[in-house]
Amino acid sequence: MRNLRLWAPAIVLLIGCALVQQSRMQRSVPLAAPLSGVLESLDGYRFVDQKIGDEERRIAGMSSYVARGYMRDSTLAFATYVGYYEKQAQGKTIHSPRNCLPGAGWEILVPGVRAIAAGGTTHVVNRNILKNGKLTAIVYYWYQGRGRVVANEYRVKWNLLRDAALLGHTEEALVRIIVPVGPGTVFPNAKENQLDDATAFGDMMAARMILEVARALPGGSSASTD
Numbered sequence: 001m002r003n004l005r006l007w008a009p010a011i012v013l014l015i016g017c018a019l020v021q022q023s024r025m026q027r028s029v030p031l032a033a034p035l036s037g038v039l040e041s042l043d044g045y046r047f048v049d050q051k052i053g054d055e056e057r058r059i060a061g062m063s064s065y066v067a068r069g070y071m072r073d074s075t076l077a078f079a080t081y082v083g084y085y086e087k088q089a090q091g092k093t094i095h096s097p098r099n100c101l102p103g104a105g106w107e108i109l110v111p112g113v114r115a116i117a118a119g120g121t122t123h124v125v126n127r128n129i130l131k132n133g134k135l136t137a138i139v140y141y142w143y144q145g146r147g148r149v150v151a152n153e154y155r156v157k158w159n160l161l162r163d164a165a166l167l168g169h170t171e172e173a174l175v176r177i178i179v180p181v182g183p184g185t186v187f188p189n190a191k192e193n194q195l196d197d198a199t200a201f202g203d204m205m206a207a208r209m210i211l212e213v214a215r216a217l218p219g220g221s222s223a224s225t226d
Contacts, residue, residue, distance in 0.1 A: 025168065026087050026089075026164050026168050026169050026170055027087065027168055027169050028063075028086040028087045028169075028171075029086055029087065029169050029171040029218045030063075030086060030218070031064060031084060031086075031216055031217065031218065032215070032216060032217060032218050032219070033215060033216045034064075034216065035064055035065065035066040035082050035084060035216055036066055037212075037215075037216060038066055038080075038082055038209070038212045038213055038216055039068070039070075039080060039208065039209060039212055042070060044072060045070045045071060045072055045077060046070070046071050047068040047069065047070045047071070048068065048069045048071065049066070049067070049068055050067040050068060050069055050079070051067075052065060052067060060083065060095060061085065061091070061092035061093070062083035062084060062085055062094075062174075063084055063085055063086040064083075064084045064086075065081070065082060065083040065084065066080075066081070066082050067079070067080070067081045067082075068080050068081075072186050075185060075186055076180060076185070077179075077180075077185070077186045078177060078178060078179045078180070078201070078202075078205060079177070079178045080175075080176065080177050080178075080205075080209065081174070081175070081176040082173055082174070082175050082176075082209075082213055082216075083173060083174045084171070084172075084173045084216075084217075085170070085171060085172055085173070086171055087169060087170050087171060088160060088164075088170040088171075088172065093160070094143065094156075094172060094174045095174075096153050097126075097139065097141045097174075097176055098111075098126075098128075098153070101128075101130060101139065104132075105132045105133075106130040106131070106132045106137075106139075107130060107131050107132065108128050108129075108130055109128075109129045109130060109131050109136075110128065110129040111126075111128050112126075112127050112128065113125065113126055113127060113151050114126075114127035114140065114199075114202075114203065114206070116203060116206045116207050116210065117207060118206075118207040118208075118210040118211050119210070119211050119214070123142070123149040123210060124142075124149075124151045125140055125141065125142040125149070125151050125206055126139075126140065126141050126142060126151045127139070127140050127199070127202070128141075129195070134182075135180060135182065136180070136181045136182050137178050137179060137180045137181060138178075138179045138181060138195070138198050138199060138202050139176065139177070139178050139179075140176065140177040140179075140202050140205075140206045141174065141175060141176040141177070142174075142175055142206075142210075143156045143172055143173070143174060143175075144172065144173045144174075144175055144210065144213050144214065144217065145171050145172030145173050145217055146159070146163055146167070146169075146170075146171065146172065146219070147219055149210055156172075160172075171217070171218060173213060173217060175209055175210075175213055177202060177205055177206055177209060179198045179201060179202045179205075180198075181194050181195060181198045182194060
C-alpha cells in the first residue's frame with residue numbers, strides 16, 4: 001500500500017497525459033439547431049440581441065452563441081447567454097463565470113446552487129447573488145452537453161477528460177441567466193421579497209432554458225444530471 005501511494009502521482013500524471021493526447025484526436029460536433037431558436041419568444045417580453053466583439057469571441061473560443069436582453073416595457077427584466085463549443089481543446093475551453101464575472105466588476109456576495117425541475121428531472125445549477133456598485137443581480141449558470149446538466153466545475157473538467165478519451169468528442173454549452181434586482185428593475189418592491197421574487201422568476205426561466213438549449217444541442221431533447 002505504501003508503494004502504491006508513492007507511485008500514485010506518477011500514475012495520475014501518465015493517465016492525464018494519455019487523456020490529453022486522446023483529446024487532441026476528438027471530432028467537432030455541430031449543433032442540432034441554431035441557438036437563435038432558444039427562447040425566441042416569451043409572452044410579455046421583447047428581446048434585444050447583444051453582440052460580442054470579434055476579439056472577445058476569439059478569446060472565449062465558442063463556436064456559436066446567442067446573447068439577449070429581455071425587456072418588459074422599457075425595463076431590462078433579465079439577460080441570457082448560451083455559448084456553444086463544438087469541441088474543447090487547450091486554450092479553447094469554456095471559461096467559468098466564477099472567474100469572468102469578478103473581472104467585469106461583479107462581486108460574488110452569496111455563492112450557491114439551486115435544484116431546478118425540468119423535463120421530469122431535477123437538475124442542480126449554480127445560483128449566485130452578485131453586486132456591482134448599486135446593482136444587485138442573481139446569476140444562474142450551468143454547463144450543458146453530451147446529455148448532462150452540470151454545475152460543479154471540477155466534475156465538468158473530469159467529464160471533459162473522460163469523454164475526450166472514451167467518446168472522442170467534448171461538445172458543450174455554457175448557459176447563463178442574469179436577473180437584476182432592486183430599484184429600476186421589474187422587482188422594485190419591498191426589500192424583503194425582492195430576492196424571493198427574482199429567484200422564483202429565475203427558477204422558472206432556468207427550467208425553460210434547460211429544455212430549449214437541450215433541443216438545440218446534438219442528441220436531442222434529453223438531459224440528465226451527472
